[in-house]
Amino acid sequence: MSEQQGTIDRTVDVAVVGAGMAGIKAALELEARGLNVCVLEARDRVGGRLKPGHIAGHKIDNGGQWVGPQQKLLLAEAETHGVEKFDQYRQGKSVLDFKGKQSLSSSDVPKMPFVSLLDLQRTVSKLDALAFSLPSDAPWSVRNAAGLDGQTFETWIQANCWTEYTREFLRMVTRSLLCCEPKHVSFLYFLEYVRGGEGLDILLGVKGGAQEAKFRGGAHQITEKMAAKLKSPVIYEAPARAITQHDTHVEIVTDRGTVTAERAVIAIPPTLASRINFANSLPVRRDHLMQRMPMGTVIKVHVAYDKPFWRDKGLSGMGVSDLMPCNVFFDQSPEDASCGILVGFIDADAAAEYSTAGDNARRQAVIDSATQFFGPEAKNPIDYVDNDWTSEEWSKGCYVAHMAPGVMTTFGAALREPCGRIHWAGTETATQWQGYMDGALQSGIRVAAEIADRRGLAMAAE
Amino acid sequence: MSEQQGTIDRTVDVAVVGAGMAGIKAALELEARGLNVCVLEARDRVGGRLKPGHIAGHKIDNGGQWVGPQQKLLLAEAETHGVEKFDQYRQGKSVLDFKGKQSLSSSDVPKMPFVSLLDLQRTVSKLDALAFSLPSDAPWSVRNAAGLDGQTFETWIQANCWTEYTREFLRMVTRSLLCCEPKHVSFLYFLEYVRGGEGLDILLGVKGGAQEAKFRGGAHQITEKMAAKLKSPVIYEAPARAITQHDTHVEIVTDRGTVTAERAVIAIPPTLASRINFANSLPVRRDHLMQRMPMGTVIKVHVAYDKPFWRDKGLSGMGVSDLMPCNVFFDQSPEDASCGILVGFIDADAAAEYSTAGDNARRQAVIDSATQFFGPEAKNPIDYVDNDWTSEEWSKGCYVAHMAPGVMTTFGAALREPCGRIHWAGTETATQWQGYMDGALQSGIRVAAEIADRRGLAMAAE
Numbered sequence: 030m031s032e033q034q035g036t037i038d039r040t041v042d043v044a045v046v047g048a049g050m051a052g053i054k055a056a057l058e059l060e061a062r063g064l065n066v067c068v069l070e071a072r073d074r075v076g077g078r079l080k081p082g083h084i085a086g087h088k089i090d091n092g093g094q095w096v097g098p099q100q101k102l103l104l105a106e107a108e109t110h111g112v113e114k115f116d117q118y119r120q121g122k123s124v125l126d127f128k129g130k131q132s133l134s135s136s137d138v139p140k141m142p143f144v145s146l147l148d149l150q151r152t153v154s155k156l157d158a159l160a161f162s163l164p165s166d167a168p169w170s171v172r173n174a175a176g177l178d179g180q181t182f183e184t185w186i187q188a189n190c191w192t193e194y195t196r197e198f199l200r201m202v203t204r205s206l207l208c209c210e211p212k213h214v215s216f217l218y219f220l221e222y223v224r225g226g227e228g229l230d231i232l233l234g235v236k237g238g239a240q241e242a243k244f245r246g247g248a249h250q251i252t253e254k255m256a257a258k259l260k261s262p263v264i265y266e267a268p269a270r271a272i273t274q275h276d277t278h279v280e281i282v283t284d285r286g287t288v289t290a291e292r293a294v295i296a297i298p299p300t301l302a303s304r305i306n307f308a309n310s311l312p313v314r315r316d317h318l319m320q321r322m323p324m325g326t327v328i329k330v331h332v333a334y335d336k337p338f339w340r341d342k343g344l345s346g347m348g349v350s351d352l353m354p355c356n357v358f359f360d361q362s363p364e365d366a367s368c369g370i371l372v373g374f375i376d377a378d379a380a381a382e383y384s385t386a387g388d389n390a391r392r393q394a395v396i397d398s399a400t401q402f403f404g405p406e407a408k409n410p411i412d413y414v415d416n417d418w419t420s421e422e423w424s425k426g427c428y429v430a431h432m433a434p435g436v437m438t439t440f441g442a443a444l445r446e447p448c449g450r451i452h453w454a455g456t457e458t459a460t461q462w463q464g465y466m467d468g469a470l471q472s473g474i475r476v477a478a479e480i481a482d483r484r485g486l487a488m489a490a491e
Numbered sequence: 492m493s494e495q496q497g498t499i500d501r502t503v504d505v506a507v508v509g510a511g512m513a514g515i516k517a518a519l520e521l522e523a524r525g526l527n528v529c530v531l532e533a534r535d536r537v538g539g540r541l542k543p544g545h546i547a548g549h550k551i552d553n554g555g556q557w558v559g560p561q562q563k564l565l566l567a568e569a570e571t572h573g574v575e576k577f578d579q580y581r582q583g584k585s586v587l588d589f590k591g592k593q594s595l596s597s598s599d600v601p602k603m604p605f606v607s608l609l610d611l612q613r614t615v616s617k618l619d620a621l622a623f624s625l626p627s628d629a630p631w632s633v634r635n636a637a638g639l640d641g642q643t644f645e646t647w648i649q650a651n652c653w654t655e656y657t658r659e660f661l662r663m664v665t666r667s668l669l670c671c672e673p674k675h676v677s678f679l680y681f682l683e684y685v686r687g688g689e690g691l692d693i694l695l696g697v698k699g700g701a702q703e704a705k706f707r708g709g710a711h712q713i714t715e716k717m718a719a720k721l722k723s724p725v726i727y728e729a730p731a732r733a734i735t736q737h738d739t740h741v742e743i744v745t746d747r748g749t750v751t752a753e754r755a756v757i758a759i760p761p762t763l764a765s766r767i768n769f770a771n772s773l774p775v776r777r778d779h780l781m782q783r784m785p786m787g788t789v790i791k792v793h794v795a796y797d798k799p800f801w802r803d804k805g806l807s808g809m810g811v812s813d814l815m816p817c818n819v820f821f822d823q824s825p826e827d828a829s830c831g832i833l834v835g836f837i838d839a840d841a842a843a844e845y846s847t848a849g850d851n852a853r854r855q856a857v858i859d860s861a862t863q864f865f866g867p868e869a870k871n872p873i874d875y876v877d878n879d880w881t882s883e884e885w886s887k888g889c890y891v892a893h894m895a896p897g898v899m900t901t902f903g904a905a906l907r908e909p910c911g912r913i914h915w916a917g918t919e920t921a922t923q924w925q926g927y928m929d930g931a932l933q934s935g936i937r938v939a940a941e942i943a944d945r946r947g948l949a950m951a952a953e
Binding site for chain 2: 435
């Protein structure tokens with residue numbers, strides 16, 4: 030159900046800003062508690078960083094898409110709404126283009142000299158051990174937080190890896206996970222992200238990992254089906270522009286009218302939240318945190334061919350590169366293989382570059398990358414689609430916000446802390462699988478419970 | 492002249508957003524070229540980060556105040572408007588509270604073991620040499636930019652200083668200059684700031700340095716007198732909320748109406764500029780740069796006494812500490828010494844803490860710091876005033892924005908680059924004395940010339 034016309038002036042118990050998975054989950058949980066809720070969305074669709082698309086007549090996800098077996102909340106939500114999953118295609122060898130050399134592998138790790146492999150294993154174990162040492166609700170309070178947060182991941186990489194192979198591998202990993210370069214991110218924040226994703230093997234893995242499966246018909250359907258269950262339909266094209274707190278309520282001014290609510294849930298990325306006019310009512314740490322959580326930069330691309338020609342060559346359609354503009358590919362063909370589709374990513378600094386390089390240059394760079402990975406058949410696609418998340422007005426980047434050094438230890442405690450009648454959701458606020466759909470769901474569930482608690486306390490006090 | 496009532500709808504050649512020193516200078520320069528200009532200001536006053544105040548019946552600067560002999564643009568501007576300067580009081584010894592020990596000194600450097608002094612000199616020379624090696628118009632293009640920008644200043648401090656004294660000294664320096672901790676700032680950005688300020692000795696110095704003198708009646712008068720010279724008066728309480736670019740003009744929607752202009756100058760801090768709705772018309776690098784230039788955190792405090800009691804003890808009223816909440820003090824007494832006034836700063840992480848600690852706790856912390864520096868006479872002030880810049884709605888921090896690691900090399904080139912009909916000013920965009928009044932003036936002069944050039948080109952093309 031949606032509501033598209035006229036003014037939306039109304040009074041509700043809770044107003045939710047943002048109809049991404051986090052906001053809709055929060056609204057459903059609040060409605061289940063008997064509250065009157067309204068969800069305000071800037072776009073003309075639900076889903077936020079989940080976004081439907083088409084290529085060569087087939088449905089695709091232009092936004093988030095994968096699910097791993099650890100992501101129990103997402104798996105349960107999909108099941109509730111009858112959205113089925115199927116395995117990511119991974120038969121055959123992956124192409125690893127690394128330090129200027131190509132190799133084929135049945136693992137996700139590039140072919141490396143023995144000492145580099147050893148170094149990589151040693152380094153990944155060390156990173157995982159450090160990550161798992163963080164307290165999940167307050168990573169900023171870990172012993173030696175100052176040391177971990179005082180440096181970039183790049184600094185750690187340079188100081189701790191024995192070989193240039195390992196260094197380049199970890200740079201590639203950072204681009205793939207956070208859509209930024211290791212120079213941009215706090216080492217502590219990187220570790221927190223690894224902790225949330227249950228370690229690097231799971232985060233990076235296909236079988237048994239975060240890319241194991243995808244959703245038949247697209248992940249974006251889950252938010253659509255969730256939204257359809259709302260008692261009060263999502264209000265579209267109603268970006269929140271100003272939020273004022275009063276003693277007994279909050280007022281949310283949108284482009285389509287004003288909503289008065291007892292409490293508000295802000296379920297959008299921090300950098301977008303910073304653009305709402307809170308009339309200076311937020312505590313200093315919250316405002317300054319939002320000044321310091323930029324979004325990563327990424328362009329998601331799809332290229333379609335008349336058939337998945339790579340499969341005939343014994344290739345999985347997976348490719349990973351340290352140098353190519355489009356540095357990661359997966360097979361995104363329809364289940365019946367009626368055509369061949371590759372999905373790829375231009376991320377981190379390359380995304381900033383190719384976002385402004387022009388449509389043709391970007392398309393050509395992607396096709397060139399695919400050709401380098403999978404051979405000359407890649408030169409002649411039947412269709413091409415890309416989604417430049419770096420310039421999406423209502424995301425301002427993807428997949429997720431990150432923190433530069435020092436931010437977590439100085440301002441991190443404000444991440445989930447309610448500010449009067451304003452509560453914070455969104456995948457960035459999760460304590461597990463932040464940056465993923467699963468984290469978005471967790472944040473929606475948490476924020477609804479938080480509001481129920483506060484309302485309970487307020488009622489008990491009356 | 493000011494204009495305070497009614498709608499402000501109008502069409503001008505250039506609209507300037509922000510009536511700080513940069514915006515007003517730009518407007519004056521544009522008017523001098525015969526253009527029709529209007530300056531839009533969110534506050535009910537001009538000056539931005541320059542702000543008048545009073546303590547114990549005396550005028551003070553709650554914002555920027557000092558001038559050094561290198562700051563030729565500011566000195567000239569002050570002279571033009573008949574604002575006189577007088578020397579910062581510096582007779583007597585300074586109190587240096589460092590690593591838990593107090594010492595008196597007639598230099599600005601804490602009393603240290605010989606090896607630490609040697610290390611400090613060596614380190615400062617090294618920093619200056621690196622700073623002066625940066626190309627002034629494009630620091631991101633220096634050889635080894637990736638290495639310098641890939642680390643925090645904290646990382647560099649830890650790797651390059653021999654003694655803990657030097658390390659703590661440089662942390663203190665970072666707090667004083669950028670109002671952030673060394674963990675927050677890119678080493679390359681720190682160097683760029685040092686280059687802009689002509690080296691650490693000049694930046695930190697009183698006699699011959701950036702704190703040599705102040706303005707009789709307050710620095711804020713300069714912007715007031717500049718604004719009074721504008722042909723078209725500043726429009727107050729008109730924050731720019733949305734800016735739309737068209738083929739031939741820009742539209743600026745404010746709280747008081749809409750201004751149509753051929754071009755716009757944005758002369759506010761980047762994080763505030765990011766909160767204007769540009770309807771997604773900015774290039775990716777510009778938007779992402781503004782997501783990544785947070786303001787520093789600082790509270791400026793004044794404490795008044797019936798007389799400058801420290802002078803009788805042979806003290807200058809200068810104090811510097813590595814641990815106290817209020818870690819820098821200067822003598823701010825009126826020239827006739829009719830009472831004693833200390834000016835101090837709570838900065839970086841301490842500012843985030845004391846901004847939320849409550850008025851009484853903050854006041855007490857300041858008085859305790861003054862007492863530790865200058866003795867028990869400091870316990871009984873006759874007046875106290877503070878200005879919490881971290882929570883000023885229309886600055887969102889002070890003195891200046893900084894860049895975390897990686898930001899300058901990935902996004903820095905967008906700092907001054909015009910975006911269609913939108914031009915960027917503000918002290919952050921200066922190539923000399925960025926963060927200072929002098930840099931604000933330079934940016935105003937530069938942006939006016941930039942617009943004149945483009946108009947000239949456009950006219951030549953017709």
